[in-house]
Amino acid sequence: MTIAVDVKSLAAGKAGVPGPARPGEPAHVIRDDAEAIAVATALAARFREGASQRDRDHARPLPEVDAFSQSGLWSINVPRSHGGPDVSYRTLARVIAIVSAADPSIGQIAQNHLGIVAAIRTVSDDAQQKLLFGEVLRGTRFGNAFSERGTKRAAEFETRFTDRGDHVVVRGQKFYSTGALLAHLVPIVALDEQGRAWYAIAPRDAPGLTVIDDWSSFGQRGTASGTVLIDDVRVEKTHLVPAWKGYEGPRTDGAVFQIIQAAIDAGIGRAALDDTIAFVREKARPWIDSGQERASDDPYTIQAIGDLTIRQHAAEALLDRAGDALDAAIAAPDPESVAAAQLAVAEAKVLTTEIALAASNKLFELAGTRSTLAAENLDRHWRNARTHTLHDPVRWKYAIVGNHALNGVNPPFHAWS
Structure with a gap:
């Protein structure tokens, strides 16, 4: 099943932005809650220095986000059973508050990644958890292609996928896509034929996936929360996460x-x-x-x-x-x-x-x-x-x-x- 959205015509005249390179080395793995707070505090001191200028320039904080994810703070809610720190959510919230006090755009860019990690823990089977948590521990960043403009309510989606056996094909359009521009993998909220929502996790530079840097808000400028166009994007079933199970x-x-x-x-x-x-x-x-x-x-x-x-x-x-x-x-x-x-x-x-x-x-x-x-x-x-x-x-x-x-x-x- 597909929807009547001509994403090719929507993309006309809008240049997509290439995705960032994957990290050359595995990310650090945080040992415990105390180290998570210490690392966040040290990074915040670094991020604070250029925050005002980045805001003036509408700059995309790629070096800072690279440092943030490689520090190990993007895997702090990976379960210990899969090699993660599994820190408390009290600590995770403090980490985000500390980073956001320095630069809230950088804090927000991590938000959907950490939320997806939590969802995988809830809804994925052990094999999928092993695969995706392994990616996270290596420093892979999830972005976000969740929300859509033009639907009657925020929780209504027109983006859908077609089942092709060992993979699905996704088609639609997203906005408010915080983190997608600087991500390595982009989870796309898409509906199946029963109307259930899934996270279809596609490579950032997958054929047919176009991320447009058109975020023009007067605030949170560095989040680049703009448009994602999805034109028959192939997603392997291994990367199809049953989001709907988290709300049943x-x-x-x-x-x-x-x-x-x-x-x-x-x-x-x-x-x-x-x-x-x-x-x-x-x-x-x-x-x-x-x-x-x-x-x-x-x-x-x-x-x-x-x-x-x-x-x-x-x-x-x-x-x-x-x-x-x-x-x-x-x-x-x-x-x-x-x-x-x-x-x-x-x-x-x-x-x-x-x-x-x-x-x-x-x-x-x-x-x-x-x-x-x-x-x-x-x-x-x-x-x-x-x-x-x-x-x-x-x-x-x-x-x-x-x-x-x-x-x-x-x-x-x-x-x-």
Whole structure:
């Protein structure tokens, strides 16, 4: 079965971008949670140095992503039974928050890769896990060709595949394809004849797979979350992962994707708050009525920074709590443990969204007019927060939590819950 999409005509006049080379050496394998945090902290210091300039230039951070994936942090949720570190999700969320505080585009590029790794653990048989986890441990990066523009709802897909025996042929078009540009393998969400969703994992430079660098958002510029055209792309059955199985019962696949999104927002909030404090200390002037010599002694500024700090700490605490709930649900999945994980992640998503937006907006009020100058480029924090927090409406997180508290209704099963 194919769909009525002429991807060849869509690609006319749009040049595809070649994929990156595979790593020449195997990636490092992280030993434990403590090493994961230490490696993330060291990488973040490196990524922070060029983050503002990359944002100005709309640059694609290939050297940084190469360093990130080769560091071993892209295999930290591979199970120990397949040679991986299998760190806690509390640690994984902290890793993403640390990296995202330095450059949230780089943190987001890893998001779908880590989510796919978690899904393979849930839905794939042992042979497929051995094959695909082996790729991940060698440093292979998964991208993402999930979402589509033009469908009525986010969870509806027109991309489909035709079964050809030992392989399938996939046809469709995707957008918001974070990570695809810099990936080695591109998981494509495609439907079978029964309407079930699969991850059809194709080589980045497979014939018929065109990645177009047309991401034009004002925020998260380095993610290159643009278009993927899929014109009769061949995918071997060994690389056809039954994504639908992750949502047919109590599973944590959606909550894993969501906690990483929350961690990115926590990182954006942390970066905005840190830059606010630094600017107020070093560059801002006290208001004329304050009677103070330094802006950092203004009592209203002190109060506002205290408020933001408490809210940032609360968001990070809920992120830790959500990671613990996820670990418990993965160890013993049942309707109640999975619902508890989904609810904890939803609560974390609310507060991380709110602090990312609040801190990146309050920055300018506290730092003053000088902070809006192009030379400072501090507006990148708000642009990143506003763009990334639109991935799923946080108003529905309140509804999920409230409906469970009032009526005992567990959250729905899908990739946004």
